[in-house]
Amino acid sequence: MRISFVxxxxxxxxxxxxxxxxxxxxxxxxxxxxxAGAKASRFAGKAGQxxxxxxxxxxxxxRVALAGAGExxxxxxxxxxxxxxxxxxxxxxxxxxxxxxxxxxxxPIAPR
Numbered sequence: 001m002r003i004s005f006v007x008x009x010x011x012x013x014x015x016x017x018x019x020x021x022x023x024x025x026x027x028x029x030x031x032x033x034x035x036a037g038a039k040a041s042r043f044a045g046k047a048g049q050x051x052x053x054x055x056x057x058x059x060x061x062x063r064v065a066l067a068g069a070g071e072x073x074x075x076x077x078x079x080x081x082x083x084x085x086x087x088x089x090x091x092x093x094x095x096x097x098x099x100x101x102x103x104x105x106x107x108p109i110a111p112r
Contacts, residue, residue, distance in 0.1 A: 015062065015063065016062070016063045016064075016065060016092055017062060017063070017064050017065070018064075018065040018066070018067055018088050018092075019064070019065070019066050019067070020067050020069050020081070020084050020085075021045040021066045021067065021068055021069060022045055022069055022070075022071070022072045023044060023045040023046055023047075023068060023069070023070050023071045023072075024044055024045055025045060026038060026045070026066070030064075031055045031064070033053070033055065034053045034055060034064055034066075037051070037053045038051045038053075038066060043066060043068070044068065045066070045068040045069065045070070046068045046070060047068055047069060047070035047076075047079075047080035047083045047084065048067075048068060048080075048083040048084065048086075048087050049066075049067070049068035049087075050065060050066070050067055050068070050087045050088065050091055051065070051066045052064065052065040052066070052091075065088060065091070065092065067084035067085070067087055067088050068080075068084060069081050069083075069084045070083075
C-alpha cells in the first residue's frame with residue numbers, strides 16, 4: 001500500500017482519502033453527511049478508532065476515512081498516531097479484489 005501525504009488540491013484523483021483526527025474534533029471541510037454518520041456511529045477520534053463513508057466528488061464516488069489520533073496534547077501521542085496509521089493500513093491494505101491500492105491519500109493533522 002502506498003500512502004501519500006498530499007495537499008488538498010491533489011486529493012481529487014485519490015480512491016481513498018484518510019483524515020487523521022484529534023479526539024472530539026472533526027475536519028471543518030468534511031462533508032455534512034460524513035459528519036452526521038461519524039456522530040451516529042459514535043466516532044470520537046479516540047486513538048485507533050476508524051470511521052469511513054463515501055462522498056460524491058463530481059462524477060466520482062470517493063471513500064473517506066477518519067482515523068482517531070486521541071487527544072492532541074496527550075502523553076502517549078506518538079503511540080496514538082502510530083495506532084491511527086496502523087488501523088488505516090490494516091483496514092485498507094487492499095481496496096478490493098485483493099489488489100494493493102496505489103491511489104490512496106492521507107491528510108495529516110495540522111501541526112501545533
